[in-house]
């Protein structure tokens with residue numbers, strides 16, 4: 214799933230590509246990715262809007278609109294925001310058919326969804342479940358057809374921006390300024406924010422008796438870190454992922470924050486880690502996968518000490534890989 218570096222890459226690319234562009238028309242072939250608004254409201258409120266800054270918060274891409282609404286796109290495992298120069302006629306026909314089918318389902322679903330709006334707590338839980346499901350299905354082939362376009366923005370300059378999501382585990386929300394403030398306030402601090410001091414980070418980690426890995430992945434405590442970078446940062450910091458937060462010394466917490474920042478910064482420089490589905494805004498893959506020390510390497514030797522890396526699903530059912538010899 215796209216974590217901080219992948220989402221940052223998408224946001225930076227999109228800012229360069231569509232910052233300043235105007236949305237001429239919005240269509241929603243697969244409205245079940247929508248949050249907060251109905252498909253009709255979504256189309257009405259985005260059509261005619263100019264896209265301002267495109268940036269990242271946690272694992273979401275934020276598009277500021279001239280209407281003061283914000284588009285909050287959370288790709289999770291299979292979502293991708295893609296910018297294209299033009300759409301072929303075959304794709305357009307496929308989408309028109311999909312739109313017709315989806316139209317009748319759209320409003321009923323969107324209404325139900327509006328009633329049961331997921332707040333951040335529920336979202337965090339849903340995210341973990343979605344990731345776990347996607348990891349379980351990791352061996353499946355990934356179709357890449359335009360049929361998986363969930364939202365389609367026709368830009369007035371002739372280009373199109375589309376949100377494609379094969380399994381539709383990701384979400385697209387349209388938030389008013391008030392709603393956005395509540396959403397962002399419920400998330401933990403950004404690990405790369407210089408305002409996050411070692412002292413504050415230590416306070417976040419050392420008050421919880423949960424496994425340190427699960428604290429790092431909890432978006433309410435820390436934003437943007439998921440399974441890949443939690444595994445990697447803990448290996449770099451030589452901390453056993455199952456260690457309780459309360460059992461970490463202040464010095465260990467300080468080292469951990471430094472290693473989190475190092476791994477995230479290195480990955481951003483390489484445009485993230487591509488595993489299965491992640492693609493950047495131009496359909497490209499990230500280069501950090503070659504640098505992974507533990508994630509996906511269970512049974513292989515630790516590059517630091519040579520011991521065989523071990524894997525466990527003891528933490529939130531997610532795949533945890535660690536070195537039993539040098540992570541304490």
Ligand SMILES: [Zn+2]
Pocket residue numbers: 515516517518519520536537538539540
């Ligand atoms: Zn080792």
